[in-house]
Amino acid sequence: MTFHALVVEKTDEATVSATVQSLTEEQLPAGEVTVAVEYSTVNYKDGLCLQPKNGLVRQYPHVPGIDFAGTVESSVDSRYQPGDKVVLTGWRVGEIHWGGFAQKARVQADWLVPLPEGLSTRQAMAVGTAGFAAILAVMALEDHGLQPDQGEVLVTGAAGGVGSIATAILGNLGYQVAAVTGRPETADYLQSLGASRIVAREEIDSVSRRPLEAETWAGCVDAVGGEMLARVLGQMKYGASVSAVGLAGGASLPASVIPFLLRGVNLLGIDSVMQPYENRLRGWLRIANDLPLEKLDAMIRPARLADVPALAADILKGQVQGRIVVDVNA
Template sequence: MFKALILDKNDSGVEATLQDINIDQLPEGDVLVNVEYSTLNYKDGLVLNGAGGLVRDYPHVGGIDFAGTVEDSSHPDFKAGDKVVLTGWRVGEIHWGGYAQKARVSGDWLVALPDGLSTKQAMSVGTAGFTAMLGVMALEDHGLTPDQGEVLVTGAAGGVGSVAVAILHQLGYKVAGSTGRADTHDYLKELGVSTLVAREELAETSKRPLEKERWAGCIDAVGGTTLARVLAQLKYGASAAAIGLAGGNDLPATVIPFLLRGVNLLGIDSVMCPKEKRVRAWQRIQSDLPLEKLEDMTQEAKLEDLPKLGKDILKGNVRGRVVIDVAGS
């Protein structure tokens, strides 16, 4: 028997309870993992609250990320004792996820934990940080270098934004951070933000299709009007990596920035990302994310804390990253 946070649906909505379950209740898979840590992402908040239509079948175990040690495997790439990390593949949505002390999944979904990263550090990164690194890699692949000017990170105090800021600063970029929370300014400066941009500055639809060229690149976790304004402010040939929609899924923009400035809008998907790119991203995380800053941006919680935390993250009240100590819950 082991502990799991079980989500069930009733007339009043989705309810989460900490229960003891057994291995026979786990879904099919060729690798059984002893989960040590999981984490909390915006999507986890949706799942915990029955929002977004992400979960179709109940009872359910959420947690779109986990890291731990292989207990048993019939997959050729993994054996008992291997340290592994999982993000994406709709685990925690249509397949039971990391909010249980054991998980059974397809070995094709797992990545070997890079040397130099602990399972706790991997979950301090989680899907949010993994996606941030994919965004940085995409900007670099489209020609971004530190000598081109400031790179903007929107939603900078959130999980994705915090990791993006830390990585960019470590790589030598001058980083601007947009946030609507004044109480996070000191935190963002410590992570590496040199220019603070008020959320309101980007919140209104521009009356002009092009504005003054300002940003050499952008990692955008907000979407909506914010992304539209950023596109109009990008320098010639610059790119924005779209990785979130905290501000809405519409895009009230024109094609003018693409046609007259040659800017690029890069879509970043972390869920179905190919294995080769995943391995590359985790290797870059190990080498380019300053681990001391990762610790500063992370708070620790347990499985029983998740119902409250799931509500907090949807309200924008979670700063940085949250690691869930699953094994110790």
């Protein structure tokens, strides 16, 4: 039997093409579990994988898509049986291993997580890697002592995938969320998710000459990096923590060590790719419990496989609001 997949092919060193093609199961890579994919999503890393010289994809032709959710069709691992609903994020799937922009996928059993009760496969992909990274960031802040009564929590890149879900979760948990955005038109959207106030990006998107500014934020989920993260570090309250999730604003960190030495600020790195199973399961259970599903549904922008190349380009330009959910069978 054949199935549809978005296949990226390299035409020369500077050019790749992405088209929906028919493949056979024999073309799938080796793995222990074959999944009938129902939904995927488009992340920043997916945008990179559809670009030439991206540094992520090693071999072509390639099926990208770093996330997917669906139903087990067959398994040689006793942990999964046909009919089980499963989710996959991370493990370099969609980069060095064929991913979720297809109607079928074959992966290692260790890479899967059972779909939490109360979540549909569509909702799981509205969460995806971005939302999973967001809950990891929130858990890290809580593990380092953050509580709702300590003051405002800053969320940078708030209208994007990570920021949207972080805002919704923090707001639902009772935190005062200050949402940073460079797009004023997203203010109503962010407030509907749970933001208590909107911070214009230009207020904090450049490095201050002073290593320390007024103690303002009790915590921060940062999806931007670069100069904005450097500025935020100098605005954190004593002993507060920043969860660093992304680099949409750049990979460099032109910061001073003064906030760490004089205020005891913590910079917490968040990796969603190689998370061990137990913490991965903990995160998905927290998502099912702490993310208001009606707000999650409001974030969804539906798409088909054929729409992915254009959407991947948009996400690299910072032009995507909320979460794209790709129905691979549409």
